[in-house]
Amino acid sequence: MxxxxxxxTWFQLENYAHSLKSSGTLRLLEVDDSRESLIVNQTKLESFDELLQGQGVHMTIYTKRDEIIYPNNAFKASISKKEWKKLKQGKIIYRKFDIAGRRVKKKMVKPTTNLDVSLPEPPKKLDSAYSTERQQLTDIFVPCFNSRKELVAVISLGSIASNIKEAVTxxxxNLLYAxxxxxxxxLIVSFILAHYMTKKIRRLQSxxxxxxxxxxxxxxxxxxKDELDELAHDFNRMASxxxxxxxxxERQEELRLRFMADAAHEMRTPLTTINGILEGLAYDVIPEESKxxxxxxxxxxxxxxxxxxxENLDYEKIRSGVIVLNQTELNASxxxxNIAKQLEAKAQENNDCFELALPDELPIYADYDRLVQIVFNITQNAIQFTQNGTIGFSGERGYRETVIRIYDTGMGMTSEQVQNIWERYYKADPSRTNKKYGESGLGLSIVKQLVDLHQAQIEVQSQVGKGTTFTMTFPDKQA
Known part of the structure; x- marks a missing residue:
């Protein structure tokens, strides 16, 4: 600032100097063939000086480094040889702080006394009637040249430093007030923002x-609107x-507790039966023909x-990634x-019959043991929930894939039950549990895990009272 x-200030002083040069106050007139002299229009110069003094500007015109042509008692600032050399080169010199002086005549005050006695005056020195007045200026020095590019004058314009200091002050x-x-x-805005932000932070804290x-x-x-609102949005997502x-x-815990209760009940029944038979054999109370x-x-x-x-061990092994598939080219038909033959007796107990619509050769890329486990679990699940119905198998080749369908005409499921059948320990209808198989609620969970291991897909379509269809798609071996 x-x-x-x-x-x-320098710009204003420089404009004054250029105005002085262009106003005709200083004119270079030819006197002879070899020299030029500086002619000063005293009247115009004094008018210009009065105008500048009204602006608080002091003007001095140098013809040499230590010689002044105007005015007679001007404030004179010292110019070094180095600075005079720069002026000869046409450079303008700027000074922020300068001290200039001039000789002024002292005011003589005659002493008064009550005694009417005339005393001789003391002897005076040559310059005792004059003193040097000094003033602080901010000034510039502008060179003036003749037609031969010779320095003939230097215009010095200075503004009283106190005026600049007052302006700066x-x-x-004003800046202090601002x-x-x-x-x-x-502070007011910060308080409002702090209150606004603190209010949001307190909401988050609560x-x-x-x-x-x-x-x-x-x-x-x-x-x-701001970052805290974004944080609140993320917080709401986290809360959801x-x-x-x-x-x-909670749902898994409920299923786990239900499974524990079912497992305890299912294990207690066979253990009680086994224990009773062993006690009967030990005490020889069982007839020979019933042993x-x-x-x-x-x-x-x-x-x-x-x-x-x-089933529990298999599920944990599959979920933990312990089981490694040994996939080969197999005949799914x-x-x-073979599985249908194994479960035919179980199906007949529920008056169910098997229906096979399979080609003689149905290539599939899968692990033999795990494919058997998948088909076996789905089939025995169909037997469990089908009475006096049909359980069918079909298969076909797709584009680089094998599609197997297992369907039944059993009790079917609701859409909510279909979404939950892959859950561990889930039973679509606990009241219809078959005591010989499917009692754990893990069969279909194991199926889903094994299908995922094969990178295959399984879909379920079911209608209550009409039956259920499981569709599995196994991809071929990647080249």
């Missing part, structure tokens, strides 16, 4: 505490996600326990026909 004030005061006003407004206390049904209102996760955990039947019953109950444990 100070630099700008000085630059403006005035600007500083700073104070801006600071006050800034909502966080509610989530920490287990209440996930929290939503923070936001208008999406936590609420959904909490519901899923074989009792042993067969124990075998069946033991198989039920083994099947229950194996042959595998399905």
């Amino acid at each position: 100070k630099e700008n004030v000085y630059r403006n 005035a600007v500083e005061v 700073l104070l006003i801006s600071a006050a407004l800034g 909502a966080t505490k509610q989530i920490a206390d287990g209440n996930f049904d929290v939503a923070i209102k936001n208008r999406g 996600s936590l609420a959904a996760s909490n519901k899923e955990i 074989e039947k009792s042993i067969t019953l124990m075998q069946n109950e033991t198989k039920r326990l083994i099947r229950l444990v194996n 042959e595998i399905i026909k």
Whole structure:
């Protein structure tokens, strides 16, 4: 700001100097063939000087480094040889702070006394009637040249430094006022913004505490105007996600408790049966002709326990990625026909019949044991929920894939049940549970995991009272 004030002052002084040069006050007149002399229009120069003095500007005209042509008692600033050399080169010299002086005549005050006595005056020195007056200026020096590019005069224009200091001080005061006003407004705006931001942060804090206390049904209102609103939006998404996760955990826990209850019940029944038969054999209370039947019953109950444990182990192995598939080219028709023969007796117990619509050769790229497990679990699930109906198998080749369908005419499922059948321990209809197979609720969960391991797809279509169709699509081996 100070630099700008000085630059403006120098610019104004330089304009005055150029006006002085172009106004005809200084004229170079030819006297002879070899010299030029400087002619000063005293009247115009004095008028110009009066005008400048009214602006607080002092003018001095140098003809040499230490010689002044106008005015007689001008404020004279010293010019160094180096600066005079620059002036000869046509450069303008700018000074921020300069001290100039002039000789002024002292005012003589005659002493007064009550005694009418004339005393002789003391002897005076030559310059005792004059003193040097000094003044601080901000000035410039502008060179003037003749037609031969010779320096003949230097115009010095100076503005009283105190005037510039006053201007700078005035600007500083104005800036100080502006700073104070801006600071006050800034504090007010900052307080408002801080209150606004703090209010939002407190909402987030309150909502966080509610989530920490287990209440996930929290939503923070936001208008999406700033970063805190974006944070509130993300917080609401997190709360919704936590609420959904909490519901899923509760649902899984409910299924787990149901499974534990079902498993305990299912395990208690065969264990009680086995224990009763063993006690009967130990105490020899079972007739000889019933011993074989009792042993067969124990075998069946033991198989039920083994099947229950194996299904849980299989599910955990599949979910943990322990099981590694050994996929090869297989004939799916042959595998399905063998499974149908194995489960034919079970189907007849429910008065069900098998219907096969398979080609002689149905190539499929799969793991033999796991493919058998998939078809077996779906088939026994169909037997479990079909009474006096039909369970069918069909297969066909697609584009670089094999499609297998297993359908039944059983009780069917609702759309909600279809969405949940892949869940662990889920039972579409616990009241229709078959005691010989499917009692754990893990069969279809295992199917889904094994299908995913094959990078295959499985779809379910079902209608209540009309039946269910499982469609599996196995991709061919990638080249």
